[in-house]
Amino acid sequence: MNSDITNFSSLAPIFPELIIIIGAIIILMAGAFLKKQASVGLAGITIALLLVVSLLIILFPTDGIILNGAFIQDSFARYMKILLLASSLFAIILSLSSAKENSLDRFEYSVLLLFATLGMMIMVSANDLMSLYIGVEMQALSLYVLAAMRRESSKASEAGLKYFVLGALSSGMLLYGASLIYGFTGQTQLDEIAKIIMLGDRSIGLIFGLVFLLAGLAFKISAVPFHMWTPDVYEGAPTPVTAFFASAPKVAAMALLIRLVMESFEPVSQDWRQIVIFLSIASMILASFAAIGQKNLKRLIAYSSIGHMGFALVGLSAGSLVGVQAVAIYMAIYVIMTLGLFAAILSLKNQNGYVENITDLRGLAQTNPFVAAIIAIIMFSLIGLPPLAGFFAKWHVFLAAIEAKLFLLSIIGVLASAVSAFYYIRIIILMYVYEPEQQFIKAQPELRFIMALSGFLILTYYFSIAAPLTNITRFVVGSLF
Amino acid sequence: MAIVGKERLQIISNLTRPTDERDKMTLTLFFFYLFSIVLIAAAIMVVASRNPVHSVLFLILAFFNAAGLFLIAGAEFLAMILVIVYVGAVAVLFLFVVMMLDIDFAEMRKGILQYMPIGALIGLILFLELALLAGSWVILPEVADSSVLPIDNSISNTKALGQVLYTRYVFLFQGAGIILLIAMVGAIVLSLHHRSNVKRQDIGKQVARDPKETVKTVKVKSGKGIG
Numbered sequence: 001m002n003s004d005i006t007n008f009s010s011l012a013p014i015f016p017e018l019i020i021i022i023g024a025i026i027i028l029m030a031g032a033f034l035k036k037q038a039s040v041g042l043a044g045i046t047i048a049l050l051l052v053v054s055l056l057i058i059l060f061p062t063d064g065i066i067l068n069g070a071f072i073q074d075s076f077a078r079y080m081k082i083l084l085l086a087s088s089l090f091a092i093i094l095s096l097s098s099a100k101e102n103s104l105d106r107f108e109y110s111v112l113l114l115f116a117t118l119g120m121m122i123m124v125s126a127n128d129l130m131s132l133y134i135g136v137e138m139q140a141l142s143l144y145v146l147a148a149m150r151r152e153s154s155k156a157s158e159a160g161l162k163y164f165v166l167g168a169l170s171s172g173m174l175l176y177g178a179s180l181i182y183g184f185t186g187q188t189q190l191d192e193i194a195k196i197i198m199l200g201d202r203s204i205g206l207i208f209g210l211v212f213l214l215a216g217l218a219f220k221i222s223a224v225p226f227h228m229w230t231p232d233v234y235e236g237a238p239t240p241v242t243a244f245f246a247s248a249p250k251v252a253a254m255a256l257l258i259r260l261v262m263e264s265f266e267p268v269s270q271d272w273r274q275i276v277i278f279l280s281i282a283s284m285i286l287a288s289f290a291a292i293g294q295k296n297l298k299r300l301i302a303y304s305s306i307g308h309m310g311f312a313l314v315g316l317s318a319g320s321l322v323g324v325q326a327v328a329i330y331m332a333i334y335v336i337m338t339l340g341l342f343a344a345i346l347s348l349k350n351q352n353g354y355v356e357n358i359t360d361l362r363g364l365a366q367t368n369p370f371v372a373a374i375i376a377i378i379m380f381s382l383i384g385l386p387p388l389a390g391f392f393a394k395w396h397v398f399l400a401a402i403e404a405k406l407f408l409l410s411i412i413g414v415l416a417s418a419v420s421a422f423y424y425i426r427i428i429i430l431m432y433v434y435e436p437e438q439q440f441i442k443a444q445p446e447l448r449f450i451m452a453l454s455g456f457l458i459l460t461y462y463f464s465i466a467a468p469l470t471n472i473t474r475f476v477v478g479s480l481f
Numbered sequence: 482m483a484i485v486g487k488e489r490l491q492i493i494s495n496l497t498r499p500t501d502e503r504d505k506m507t508l509t510l511f512f513f514y515l516f517s518i519v520l521i522a523a524a525i526m527v528v529a530s531r532n533p534v535h536s537v538l539f540l541i542l543a544f545f546n547a548a549g550l551f552l553i554a555g556a557e558f559l560a561m562i563l564v565i566v567y568v569g570a571v572a573v574l575f576l577f578v579v580m581m582l583d584i585d586f587a588e589m590r591k592g593i594l595q596y597m598p599i600g601a602l603i604g605l606i607l608f609l610e611l612a613l614l615a616g617s618w619v620i621l622p623e624v625a626d627s628s629v630l631p632i633d634n635s636i637s638n639t640k641a642l643g644q645v646l647y648t649r650y651v652f653l654f655q656g657a658g659i660i661l662l663i664a665m666v667g668a669i670v671l672s673l674h675h676r677s678n679v680k681r682q683d684i685g686k687q688v689a690r691d692p693k694e695t696v697k698t699v700k701v702k703s704g705k706g707i708g
Contacts, residue, residue: 005651014652021659028666067652108670115663122656134656141660145667160671 004068012062013073016053016081017121023049024114031107039107043092043099046110050089050117057081065127069189072127079328079476080124080255083335087248088117090339090450095240097444098346101353102238103150112149113244116142120252124259129178129188132256136174136220139249140167146244147237159236166219166229174216180209190264197267207271213260214275220253223313224282227306231294234302239354242298243342246305247335254312254331258324261316262480269319277317277409283310284416291423297345297356300423301338304382307420308334314413315397318404321481326396328473333393333461337378340454344375347443347451355438361427363436371443372431374451379424381458384417389461513553520546533579541572558639 005011011018027042027049034042057078065072092113099105119138126132144167148160182188184205185196197206215226222230234242261272287307294300312334315326348355348364348371365372381390394417401410443451457465523543530536544567551560636644646654699707 025662068649070650070652106670108666111666112663112670115659115666118659130650130653131656134653134660138656138660138663141663141667145663145670148671151671 004066010066013064013066014071014125015062016057017118017125019053019056020049020114020118020121024111024118027107027114028111031111034107036106039105039110040096040099042107043096043110046114047089047092049114050085050092054082054085054089057085067131069192070128070131071122071125073125074479075476076255076259076328076479077125079472080251080331081121083332084117084120084124084248084251087251087335087339088113088244091240091244091247093446093450094243094339094343094346095238097447098238098240098349098354102240103152104238104240106149109146109149112142112146115139116146116244117248120248123252124255126256126259127190127263129182129190129193132260133171133175133178135252136216136256137171139252140171140220143167143245143249146241147233149241150238153236155236156238157236159233162229162236163233170216170219170226172216173212173219177209177212177214177216180205180212184209190260193264194266197265202268202271207268210265210268210272211275214257214272214279217253217257217260218279221250221257221309222302222306223279223309224286224306227283227286230306231299231302234298234305235296235356239298239342239346239356242301243339243346246301246338246342250305250309251331251335254309254327258316258327259480261319262324273317273319276313277406280310280313280317281409281412283307283313284413285310288416288420291420294423295358297358297361300358300427301341301345304420304424305334305338307416308382310416311394311397311413314406314409315400317406317409318400320400320404321477322403323397323400324480325470325473325477326393326400328477329396329469330393332469332473333381333389333458336454336457337381337390340374340451340458341378341382343447343450343454344371344378347371347440347447349441349443350438351441358427358430360438361430362434364431364440367436367438368440368443370448371440371451374455375431376428377455377458379428383421383424387462389458392461392466509553512549516546516549516553520550534576537572537575537579540575541568544568544572556638558637558642561639 023046027045031039031042061075061078063073063075063078092110095102095104095109099109116139119135119140119142122131122135122138124135126135144160144164147163148157150156178188181193184203185193187193187196219226219229234245237245261269261276265272283306287303287310291300291303291307294303308330312327312330315323315330317323318326345356346354347368348360361372361375364375377388381388384390384394386392394413398410398413401413520543523539523546526539527536527543530539544563548560548563551557551563701707
């Protein structure tokens with residue numbers, strides 16, 4: 001019944017989270033008592049804090065299950081935490097240049113972003129249904145506020161409210177599923193649940209709970225049919241916040257989903273694989289067709305991200321080590337592409353402000369060749385053309401699916417990918433074939449840096465990070481099996 | 482609370498015991514029926530009373546009686562929490578809402594007959610579920626002992642909660658605390674406006690004012706004014 005924390009050093013696996021908590025509270029206090037102009041400095045401190053925590057995780061890895069089994073730190077958790085810390089870091093950097101226009105020049109933005117990151121880190125490290133819920137709720141609550149932070153915009157308020165209502169619904173499903181699983185196994189700890197399932201035969205109540213739990217998590221990764229909130233929230237939220245929404249929470253929810261199904265429900269893999277396969281097929285098909293009619297760039301990216309979650313789930317539906325490794329690689333590449341794309345969108349600013357319509361991209365190749373080239377590279381990568389990074393991401397997941405004899409799923413995936421090429425290529429044609437209609441203001445240096453970094457990694461993926469990424473993911477995924 | 486179940490079980494099973502054992506329970510039973518009757522009457526009045534303020538006051542009465550029932554069942558922690566949270570915060574909030582917002586309660590009451598069947602159905606389902614639960618206790622009294630976490634009757638439940646809340650579940654407890662902090666920060670971010678054109682009282686500034694700078698002695702000739 002007692003705690004397993006006997007001295008300070010036994011807390012070592014949770015040090016990164018503790019540092020973020022303390023840092024966030026200090027920034028909160030400093031922001032409350034300093035002048036309004038200090039918020040830029042506080043954003044700088046937040047960036048430094050995220051860097052320090054990432055370095056701590058990389059340089060001093062401490063693994064273990066602590067806090068009576070509620071919290072686990074293993075190499076898989078560390079890999080996913082690095083990914084989402086990097087996403088948060090770049091999301092803050094992305095917000096710097098447009099902070100004033102989007103009313104993000106307040107210290108609460110940094111604080112909420114840190115708390116959201118903390119919630120995601122707890123999600124990734126959750127080893128218990130209760131800590132899972134605490135993490136999910138912590139990140140969700142911060143994200144609702146971030147979406148609605150631009151108070152004067154009715155669209156942002158709508159986005160925040162929609163996100164809140166549907167998020168509350170998904171939390172309810174998650175809790176209902178968790179309560180059923182607890183009721184039928186008598187355990188909340190993930191590995192204990194697996195032991196109970198292994199002992200007895202699978203009961204219908206347990207499968208019921210599993211379905212609800214997966215539905216709740218599908219909301220978080222916005223997989224079809226739980227995707228309805230995504231386009232509206234992405235469109236309404238301020239663009240830097242959308243960049244954050246599209247990257248870090250997806251990584252965290254996907255990591256949580258992987259840990260849940262691989263650790264707890266490995267014995268009933270036939271049951272959850274059906275669900276994941278359905279989510280995957282539905283996401284890929286719906287996203288590739290629904291995106292065709294979109295006029296707003298952010299809505300288009302929303303559908304694109306729904307589709308990419310579908311592709312990532314192809315890897316998970318294999319239910320094998322290779323499959324999970326493919327998902328880990330996919331998430332890394334997805335984050336690189338998404339952040340680069342949002343940096344490009346944030347550099348599209350004319351005298352009237354930021355543009356968001358697809359038709360505004362006309363002739364971008366003549367007025368702004370660098371941004372146009374980056375967008376084109378990312379679009380080709382999103383389609384999955386070799387030798388860009390997106391191709392290898394899809395190659396890994398489909399390879400895993402074919403190894404698991406999921407031929408129909410692979411065929412549907414490739415076809416959906418071909419359909420989605422239509423709207424990606426339309427953007428490239430708009431940029432390169434049409435005449436320009438407007439002039440854009442030159443992009444800020446930090447945006448150009450992120451674009452260049454993303455473009456470089458995508459272009460040279462096979463020669464630069466492919467080998468280390470494959471090795472690292474093979475190692476980290478090993479900790480789950 | 483599992484303890485509630487256990488203690489309830491005692492009350493229910495005592496009803497079926499011989500007279501000599503029942504005598505010991507007379508006082509408890511008296512209070513049980515007293516609280517129950519007042520609780521049900523208050524609950525009916527919450528729905529039936531015409532004045533919304535009276536409704537809220539009856540709600541508070543109902544909460545107090547429910548707390549009394551919890552006390553009888555041996556769940557003193559729940560009883561305290563019910564009084565502190567529901568009476569102290571929620572009911573007062575209700576009163577504020579009722580008094581400050583202009584809600585037309587006559588209008589809201591219009592559909593009551595229309596929704597009555599659904600409400601009655603839900604009530605019936607809840608009653609059946611309770612009856613099933615109580616039935617299982619009567620038929621199989623040892624069912625309460627077969628739960629995963631056996632109930633330790635040697636310590637009070639406030640102490641039992643305290644012992645696990647800050648040790649075994651400290652992570653979840655602190656996590657919940659951070660969620661509340663986020664909710665607070667979020668509410669302030671979304672609703673607090675710093676309007677610049679509003680005049681505010683700054684006591685520090687008022688005290689620091691120097692009469693030499695602000696007060697001027699002017700000699701005014703009669704019939705001429707200051708100008």
